[in-house]
Amino acid sequence: MKPDISRWQIAPENLQLDPHELHLWRFRIDISAxxxxxxxxxxxxxxxxxAERFIRWQQQIKFVAAxxxxxxxxxxxxxxxxxxxxxxxxxxxxxxxxEKxxxxxxxxxxxxxDWATLAVTAGSDVGVDVEGVINRNHLEQLGDYAFDDAEKRLFADYSAARQRRGFYRLWTAKEARLKMIGVGLSDLRSSYxxxxxxxxxxAKKYLAALAADTDVHKISRYHCWFGEDQ
Ligand SMILES: CC(C)(COP(=O)(O)OP(=O)(O)OC[C@H]1O[C@@H](n2cnc3c(N)ncnc32)[C@H](O)[C@@H]1OP(=O)(O)O)[C@@H](O)C(=O)NCCC(=O)NCCS
Incomplete structure (x- = not known):
């Protein structure tokens, strides 16, 4: 069953979550110092x-914002x-x-x-992964590391642009699944x-995947902003 998905919208004051509902949030983390x-x-x-252990201040800011x-x-x-x-x-x-x-x-x-995304449920384990789609020239090596032969064949005959899209879709799907279980990237090859x-x-050029351990009937998507221009 396909879930009912809202557009990105401003959240209501009173947040309610039903057992088969999931809330997805997005917010920018490229805020000012x-x-x-x-x-x-x-x-x-x-x-x-x-935060203070990040050497680059932009990373500190993004961590704080997230x-x-x-x-x-x-x-x-x-x-x-x-x-x-x-x-x-x-x-x-x-x-x-x-537990408190x-x-x-x-x-x-x-x-x-520049973006963060957060998935919230009323008790289901959940994992989410967002990736900025960039023209990396080492996608092939990453694919060798992360995908098995059958997965690589899925988009082997595609054009370069479709291969890139296929790569990100599979990568985020696998990582969201791993994050739902709570394990690290080292299990990437085995966990799908x-x-x-x-x-x-x-957002434009940011693809994400969401994995949950129960069936989700409804996804409400909320957009918010925590920078000073709010
Ligand atoms: C979890 C992991 C897959 C996230 O990878 P990533 O693509 O760099 O980052 P993402 O932005 O998608 O996710 C990071 C967020 O996931 C959450 N997270 C951290 N560890 C997690 C885990 N094991 N499972 C699910 N979510 C996790 C945190 O909120 C983290 O953000 P924050 O610490 O800045 O608040 C990666 O960090 C990893 O493989 N961790 C190794 C886990 C591990 O083996 N740890 C050893 C003991 S600490």
Whole structure:
């Protein structure tokens, strides 16, 4: 069954999630250093020290913007402040809500280039991956690493542009699936299995995939912005 998918829209004040519903969020993370300085106050001490470990300041800003966005959106479901959210981490680094929140909400975040996307469910495991589509000349080597022979044959006869699209669709689908399970990229070759999967553009030249462990009947898509021009 194909899910009912909304257009990207402004979220309502009162966020409600049904068991077979999924909320997809997108927001830009290419904010100014001034805006990032303000948002950083809402991050935890470990997030701030992670941000400070990025050598390039643009990466620091994007990390801060993505973590702030995550906190701000989750705060809307939990009716609390972004700073009061406590995250827990699996052994392989997958973040979730700390049990102190007593919430069924599950989520997964992905960021690439100027954009972040966040998937939120009422209890289903979820994984999301966004990638900026660029004309990489090492796609073939990446494909050798990530895809098996049958997968490579899927788009072997296509034109270069269609091959690139095929590459990104398969790559994001596999990574979303891995992130749903919570394992790392090292399992890329072995992990592909069917399940709920939805491919979608986040913005021009940004392709994403979403994987969930239960059937999703409805996807509501929300757009938000946390920079100073809000
Ligand atoms: C998880 C992973 C696939 C993400 O790859 P990526 O394409 O660089 O990044 P994305 O933007 O799509 O996703 C990153 C986000 O996924 C989440 N994430 C981190 N680890 C995750 C995991 N194991 N499973 C699912 N999601 C994870 C985080 O929110 C992270 O963003 P943030 O830390 O900046 O908030 C990759 O980092 C990986 O392979 N990690 C290795 C996991 C591992 O083996 N860890 C060893 C112990 S720490």
């Amino acid at each position: 001034t805006a990032a300085g303000g948002l950083r106050q809402c991050l935890s001490a470990d997030e701030i020290s992670r 973590r702030y966005g995550l906190r701000r959106i989750l705060a809307g479901y939990l009716q609390c402040s972004p700073a009061s959210i406590v995250l827990a981490y699996s052994e392989q680094g997958k973040p979730s809500l700390n 929140h007593q919430s069924d909400i599950k989520f997964n975040l992905s960021h690439s280039g 299995s069917p399940g709920f999967l939805h491919l979608f553009p986040v």
